[in-house]
Amino acid sequence: MSKPAPLYNRLALIGVGLIGSSIARAAKAQGAVGSIVxxxxxEATRKRVAELGLADQVVETAAAAVEGADLVIVCTPVGVCGAVAKEIAPHLAPGATVSDVGSVKGSIVRDMGPHIPQGVHFVPAHPVAGTEYSGPDAGFAExxxxxxxxxTPPPGQNQAAVDKLAAFWKLIGANVETMAPDHHDLVLAVTSHLPHLIAYTIVGTADELETVTRSEVLKFSAGGFRDFTRIAASDPTMWRDIFVTNKDAVLEMLGRFNEDIALLTKAIRNGDGDTLFEHFTRTRAIRKGIVQIxxxxxxxxxxxxxx
Amino acid sequence: MSKPAPLYNRLALIGVGLIGSSIARAAKAQGAVGSIVxxxxxEATRKRVAELGLADQVVETAAAAVEGADLVIVCTPVGVCGAVAKEIAPHLAPGATVSDVGSVKGSIVRDMGPHIPQGVHFVPAHPVAGTEYSGPDAGFAExxxxxxxxxTPPPGQNQAAVDKLAAFWKLIGANVETMAPDHHDLVLAVTSHLPHLIAYTIVGTADELETVTRSEVLKFSAGGFRDFTRIAASDPTMWRDIFVTNKDAVLEMLGRFNEDIALLTKAIRNGDGDTLFEHFTRTRAIRKGIVQIxxxxxxxxxxxxxx
Ligand SMILES: NC(=O)c1ccc[n+]([C@@H]2O[C@H](COP(=O)([O-])OP(=O)(O)OC[C@H]3O[C@@H](n4cnc5c(N)ncnc54)[C@H](OP(=O)(O)O)[C@@H]3O)[C@@H](O)[C@H]2O)c1
Ligand SMILES: NC(=O)c1ccc[n+]([C@@H]2O[C@H](COP(=O)([O-])OP(=O)(O)OC[C@H]3O[C@@H](n4cnc5c(N)ncnc54)[C@H](OP(=O)(O)O)[C@@H]3O)[C@@H](O)[C@H]2O)c1
Structure with a gap:
């Protein structure tokens, strides 16, 4: 029962935090690549990556990592992906595929795209999966x-290169979908970025009250608040970069949210129980849909x- | 190894949904009461309660249930607790304790209090525990x-009656704290009611977009959104009653939340990454505190x- 041949010979991971280390673990478990650099x-993270045996080789620079790799996945915060692309560009092997895992895609296309040399494929990607933890110890193969x-491949990308990267993600367990970068950013603004912004906001609000102590907030958090604190414990650098790079879509969704909260606020102020009841009944269906799929x-x- | 004598001889539960049935299961498991009516x-719920063996006796009316009970816990939505108190008042045994489990306490004191006869103790209570499910099948002893x-006992209540109810809750696993009703309502507005309102809002917002389909919202919900859908799947009647009865505290917290979201919106609009980073760093500490306790x-x- 030998495994099928690896899809790529040599995978270079630039950045090995939650996402990068999960890719390393999953790719190894599935035999998806010949070797990982x-x-x-x-220095501390590189040392830890070596200790955990996440890669066959750990090197000091992104430029060195991509030498001879046929798949390069940039797993750093979104805000530095452009600089990474610039650094690695002269060292990329012809025919290699460059990808990333950034939570925003329009800015990735704009920031990384111009640096990718002729003869190298560029297929940005975003796995919609994560936890509130960071760093190489936080990752897991599943x-x-x-x-x-x-x-979100830019128009005109080599279809075989796109299909091969799709096959890689499927091999490590994911379902794959293709989208235009701007549409991705709108979809994720509502399914991820706005929820995080709201969670960060309410946790901050709770922390600043004079009338309710922090100890009370913590003790009685099981009433619902604690769910928001998990999301609001996510990495500040990652989320700063997301809001800065996906500004337009986030502001658009925030505008919609504000209109809706104004309507519910008015219903509360007027004691309009029917409007509240109707709204609360409608939202239940969404939960059912998510569980069903x-x-x-x-x-x-x-x-x-x-x- | 016989169990200690029950704290109360006869517990009457009025309303046997998630909370009422969990009390029944826990009280039975701990031998906290002699019998449960x-x-x-x-009719459907009464039948189901009998089938599940949650009570020693199932009766048709609240008035019948309280006859001879030394502890009565009203476990209906907050909005009907006043009417229930009125119905049971003439049937309460002298020396009995009447309590409830409502998520709002000011309105409970106002609506139930006036009906409680002389010689009956009145000790409103709120267990800060729950799930998104309802009904007698959803409860569990833990x-x-x-x-x-x-x-939230009104001033002048018999201290022995308060202590005995506290002992009951401790016996079924809870930690007990005493508070003024209005302070309770302010604390829960931030740790429970505002989070629910925000979750209900954003799930509604996501459902109404023209630019992002419902299928996309469901598929990519693992980015954070799905956490909100759990809370927004809670019972509409219960939550309508909470927002109608705790209007002032909820509006107060909503005002604070709106100020804070305006500040973060401004930071996003201005590309002010430092403000975002600082805010996101501060909110992490709250999560740590909740996990620690x-x-x-x-x-x-x-x-x-x-x-
Ligand atoms: N976390 C999630 O839930 C999630 C989900 C989907 C997509 N994403 C995306 O995945 C990417 C990584 O997220 P993560 O959660 O894996 O982050 P993480 O655990 O914090 O890891 C980030 C990695 O990037 C490296 N890095 C940071 N700044 C760098 C720089 N200026 N130059 C080179 N390397 C740098 C870090 O190295 P050091 O350890 O040495 O600092 C670390 O190895 C982000 O773009 C994020 O948007 C995250
Ligand atoms: N769910 C939570 O997470 C949670 C947490 C803490 C406190 N609470 C509070 O606990 C109370 C009950 O919540 P729950 O989640 O247990 O609700 P639930 O599962 O929906 O059960 C409510 C019970 O009340 C009965 N009831 C409803 N309307 C009534 C009426 N007009 N007259 C008499 N009985 C009526 C219902 O009977 P039928 O089944 O026959 O309709 C049912 O037995 C609420 O006050 C809520 O604020 C809830």
């Missing part, structure tokens, strides 16, 4: 299983332990 | 373990399955 910004990975568990409270 | 609004139950799990993604 990795690099990260800090992270992408049954989650979606969205590819296997994007969340039907277990009460996410299956969170009650002991 | 239960009632619910509909729901209150390590969660807080807040008592055991009010949530440190497991990534709430320990939600990745298969």
């Amino acid at each position: 990795a690099t990260a910004r800090s 992270l992408f299983v049954n989650r979606w990975c969205i590819l 296997g994007q969340d568990s039907p277990a009460p409270d996410f299956g969170r332990g009650h002991q | 239960a009632t619910a609004r509909s 729901l209150f373990v390590n969660r807080w139950c807040i008592l 055991g009010q949530d799990s440190p497991a990534p993604d709430f320990g939600r399955g990745h298969q």
Whole structure:
């Protein structure tokens, strides 16, 4: 029962945090690549990556990492992907594919695209999967299983290169969909970026009240608040970069949200229980849909332990 | 190894949904009461309660349920607690304690209080524990373990009656705290009611977009959105009643939230990454605090399955 031949000979990972290390673990588990070379910004992370055995080789620079690689995945925060592309450009092997995992795609196309040399394929990607933790210890091989990975190849990309990257993501468990970068950014603004912004906001609000103590906020957080704190514990650098680079779509969704919260506020002020009841009934259907397509568990409270 | 004597001889539960049935299961498991008599609004629920063996006796009316009970817990939506109190008042046994589990306490004191006869103790309570499911099948005996139950006895209540109800909640696993009703309502407005309102809002917003399809919202919900859909799947009647009865505190918290979201919106509009980074760093500490005091799990993604 030998595994099928690897899809790529040599995978270069630039940045090995939650996402990069999960790709490394999953690619190894599935035999998706012949070998893995990795690099990260800090000496400490590079050392940890070596200790964890996440790569066959750990090197000091992105330029060195991409030498001879036929697949390069940039797994750094979105804001530095352009600089990384510039650094690696002269060192890319002809015929290689350059990809990334950034949560915003329009800015990736704009920032990385111009640096990619002729003869190298450029297929930006975004696996819609994650946790609130960061760094190479936080990753795991199953992270992408049954989650979606969205590819946003610029027009005119080599279809075989796109298909091969799609096959790579499928091999490590993901479902794959292709989208225009701007549409991706609008979709993720509502399914990810606005929820994070709102969670960050309310957790900040709760922390600043004079009338309710922090100790009370923590003790009685099981009423709903604690769910928001998980999301609002996500990496500040990653999320700063997302809001700065996906500004237009986020502001658009924020505008819609503000209109809707104004309507519900008015219903509360007027004691208009019927409007509230009708709204709360409608939103239940969405939850059912998500559970039905296997994007969340039907277990009460996410299956969170009650002991 | 016989169990200690029950704290109350006869517990009457009026309303046997998620909370009422969890109390029934927990009280039975801990031997906290001698016997349980239960009632619910509909024939269907009363039948189901009998089938599940949640009570020693199931009766048709609240008035019948409270006859001879020394502890009465009203477990209906907040909006009908006043009417229930009026119905049961003439039938309450002298020396009995009347309590409830409503998520709002000021209105409970106002609506139920005036009906409670002389010689009957009145100790409103709110267990800060729940799931997004409703009805007698949704409850479980461990729901209150390590969660807080807040008592809001009106001034001048018999201290022995308050202490005895506190002992009951402790016996079924909860931590107990006493608060003034209005302060309770302010604390829960931020730790529960505002989070629910925001979740209901954003799920509605996502459902109404023309530019992003519902199918896209569902598929890519793992980016954060799906967490909000769990909360926004909670019972519409319960939540309508909460927002109608805790209007002032909710509007107060909404005002604070709106100020804070305006500040973050401005930072996004101006590309002010430093303000965003600083805010996102501060909110992480709250999560740590909640995990440290055991009010949530440190497991990534709430320990939600990745298969
Ligand atoms: N977390 C999620 O839930 C999630 C989900 C989908 C997509 N994404 C995207 O995935 C990417 C990485 O996220 P992550 O959660 O894996 O982050 P992470 O755990 O914080 O890891 C980031 C990695 O990038 C490296 N890095 C940071 N700044 C760099 C720089 N200026 N130059 C070179 N390397 C640098 C870091 O090295 P050091 O450790 O040495 O600093 C680290 O290895 C982001 O673009 C994010 O938008 C994240
Ligand atoms: N769910 C939570 O997470 C949570 C947490 C803490 C506190 N609470 C509070 O607990 C209370 C009950 O919530 P729950 O989640 O247990 O609700 P639930 O599962 O929907 O159960 C409500 C029960 O009340 C009965 N009921 C409804 N309307 C009634 C009426 N007009 N007259 C008499 N009985 C009526 C229902 O009977 P039928 O089945 O026959 O309709 C049912 O037995 C609410 O006040 C809520 O604020 C809830």
